[in-house]
Amino acid sequence: MPHIALYEPEIPPNTRNIARLCAATHTPLHIVGQPGFRMDDRAVRRAGLDYWDEVSIEHHMDLEELKARLPGSRFVYFSTKGRIPYTEWRFRNDDCLVFGPETRGLPDHVLSKDPDSTLVIQMDNPNVRSLNLATSVGIALFEAIRQIRRL
Helix, strand or coil, X not given: CCEEEEECCCCHHHHHHXXXXXXXXXXXXXXXXXXXXXXXXXXXXXXXXXXXXXXXXXXXXXXXXXXXXXXXXXXXXXXXXXXXEHHHCCCCCCCEEEECCCCCCCCHHHHXXXXXXXXXXXXXXXXXXXXXXXXXXXXXXXXXXXXXXXX
């Protein structure tokens, strides 16, 4: 299965929804950098995450540490600044799908390193700046799973 990486997530309900998605699909979840909320056991239990033990979750100090942990993975970034529609990308088993924080997205210094691996989820309405993070992860992950299972 691919991996999901959340770079400095800020909104706990989004991360909880993504964790549930990862649990349901047996997809490893990686939290990169400092989240904008507590993720200790007490906070997790209080949030009612009774499926938390079903999620393979790891925390990494930065993207370089994550890349060292997943040396065979191809890193695929999602951004409203992406040029390649996610529907035109051919996903592989070892891909790591990377998403930025809700209020600012992935930083330019991350995106500029690999623009040929930066995807966009197209939206018809130009007045809508972006989709919800959990929605974006769901769209991308299920497209990756769909493609991988067809191979």
